[in-house]
Amino acid sequence: MRKALAMTAALAAAMTTAGCVIVVGDDGETKMRYGEHSSGGYVTLDRDGDYSRIGGDINLRGRLGGDLSLVAGDVDADRLDVGGDVSIAAGDINYAGRVGGDASVAGGDIDWAADVGDELSLAAGSLAVSGRIGGEASIAAADMNSRAVYTHGLNANGNDIHLAGSIAGPLKIVAVGEIRRRRDYHDDDGRVSLAGAIHDGGDICSRSVIIRSSARISGTLRVWAETEPQIEAGAQAGNVVFVARDGRDCDDVDNVFDHS
Numbered sequence: 001m002r003k004a005l006a007m008t009a010a011l012a013a014a015m016t017t018a019g020c021v022i023v024v025g026d027d028g029e030t031k032m033r034y035g036e037h038s039s040g041g042y043v044t045l046d047r048d049g050d051y052s053r054i055g056g057d058i059n060l061r062g063r064l065g066g067d068l069s070l071v072a073g074d075v076d077a078d079r080l081d082v083g084g085d086v087s088i089a090a091g092d093i094n095y096a097g098r099v100g101g102d103a104s105v106a107g108g109d110i111d112w113a114a115d116v117g118d119e120l121s122l123a124a125g126s127l128a129v130s131g132r133i134g135g136e137a138s139i140a141a142a143d144m145n146s147r148a149v150y151t152h153g154l155n156a157n158g159n160d161i162h163l164a165g166s167i168a169g170p171l172k173i174v175a176v177g178e179i180r181r182r183r184d185y186h187d188d189d190g191r192v193s194l195a196g197a198i199h200d201g202g203d204i205c206s207r208s209v210i211i212r213s214s215a216r217i218s219g220t221l222r223v224w225a226e227t228e229p230q231i232e233a234g235a236q237a238g239n240v241v242f243v244a245r246d247g248r249d250c251d252d253v254d255n256v257f258d259h260s
Contacts, residue, residue: 041059042059042060042061042076042078043058043059043060043061043062044060044061044062045060045061045062045063045064045080046062046063047063047064047065048064048065048066049064049065049066050064050066050067050068050069050084051064051066051067051068051069052068052069052070053069053070053071053072054070054071054072055072055073056072056073057072057073057074057075057076058070058072058073058074058075058076058090059075059076059077059078060075060076060077060078060080061077061078061079061080062079062080062081063080063081063083064080064081064082064083064084065083065084066082066083066084067082067084067085067086067087067101068080068082068084068085068086068087068088069086069087069088070087070088070089070090071088071089071090072088072089072090072091073090073091074090074091074092074093075088075090075092075093075094075095075107076094077093077094077095077096077097078094078096078097079096079097080095080096080097080098080114081097081098082097082098082099082100082101083100083101084100084101085099085101085102085103085104086099086101086102086103086104086105087103087104087105088104088105088106088107089105089106089107090106090107091107091108091109092107092108092109092110093105093107093108093109093110093111093112093124094110094111095110095111095112095113095114096113096114097113097114098114098115098116098117099114099115099116099117100117101117101118102116102118102119102120102121102135103116103119103120103121103122104121105121105122105123105124106122106123106124107123107124107125108124108125108126109124109125109126109127110122110124110126110127110128110129110141111128112127112128112129112130112131113128113129113130113131114131115131115132115133115134116131116132116133116134116135117134117135118134118135119135119136119137119138120133120135120136120137120138120139121137121138121139122137122138122139122140122141123139123140123141124140124141124142125141125142125143126141126142126143127139127141127143127144127145127146127158128145128146128147129144129145129146129147129148130146130147130148130165131148131149132148132149132151133148133149133150133151133152134151134152135151135152136152136153136155136169137150137152137153137154137155138154138155138156139154139155139156139157139158140156140157140158141158142158142159142160143158143159143160144156144158144160144161144162144163145162146161146162146163146164146165147164147165147196148165149165149166150165150166150167150168150169151168151169152168152169153167153168153169153170153171154167154169154170154171154172154173155170155172156172156173156174157173157174157175157177158174158175159175159176159188159189159190160175160188160189160190160191161173161175161191161192161193161206162193162195163192163193163194163195163196164195164196164214165196165197166196166197166198166199167196167197167198167199167200167202168199168200169199169200170200170202171198171200171201171202171203171204172202172203172204172256172257173192173202173203173204173205173206174204174205174206174250174257175190175191175192175204175205175206175207176189176190176206176207177205177249177250177251177257178249178250179207179226179245179247179248179249185207187208189207190206190207190208190226191206191207191208191209191210192204192206192208192209192210193209193210193212194209194210194211194212194215194217195212195214195215196214196215196216197215197216197217197218198215198216198217198218198219198221198238199218199219200218200219201217201218201219201220201221201222201238201239202219202221202222203221203222203224203254203256203257204221204222204223204224204225205224205225205245205250205253205254205257206223206224206225207225207226207227207245208225208226208227208229208230209223209225209229209230210229210230210232211229211230211231211232211235211237211240212232212235213232213233213234213235214234214235215232215235215236215237216235216236217235217236217237217238217240218238219238219239220238220239220241221237221238221239221240221241222241222243222254223240223241223242223243224243224244224245224248224250224253224254225242225244225245226244226245226246226247228242229242
């Protein structure tokens with residue numbers, strides 16, 4: 001997550017090169033191409049080695065054997081297969097395809113539909129995520145909709161969080177970590193909605209929790225919230241332990257949420 005958040009600083013610097021595109025090749029040499037615009041089409045890759053690019057909007061397809069690094073305005077990756085790691089800092093990001101290594105991505109609106117071989121870090125304003133995640137996952141977004149399959153745990157932080165798909169391994173969710181008493185909250189502020197399979201229980205700190213009828217929860221799920229979890233008919237809720245949050249910050253209710 002630290003890598004994803006740090007890339008936002010790189011994004012600001014990249015905007016100063018909006019009139020050009022900088023391409024870094026396998027040999028480390030940097031080439032600047034003025035007046036190049038990719039918004040009307042896609043660059044198709046079919047190469048080994050790494051590919052780095054800084055510029056305006058970037059549209060990519062194809063295959064890359066090494067690492068991909070992008071700092072851009074908007075990014076559209078359509079059926080893009082990357083064998084190594086992926087690092088992206090941009091505005092709106094659409095990524096469909098596969099990542100063989102780690103993926104660290106920061107943007108405004110992110111639509112992530114890709115399998116990841118190792119760790120996944122996403123930071124966004126609005127986030128939709130799907131695919132199979134082979135390593136630990138850390139995601140942060142104001143509005144989050146996940147249908148992904150997490151095989152080694154999930155750490156999620158946001159405002160309105162909806163989780164379908166499935167989660168195996170450690171699960172930690174924080175929605176509105178600090179409650180401000182003078183703020184008027186909407187119903188969806190600090191809401192966590194569970195609609196998929198949770199295999200090993202987990203810990204949730206939020207304002208409210210809804211366990212949908214499609215949810216299948218195994219293990220102990222500990223919930224700190226302002227109200228008791230709402231469990232819809234048909235849900236298999238397992239062992240849900242509720243503790244009233246009583247307006248406390250999440251890092252004050254239990255040390256499991258320290259530094260969330």
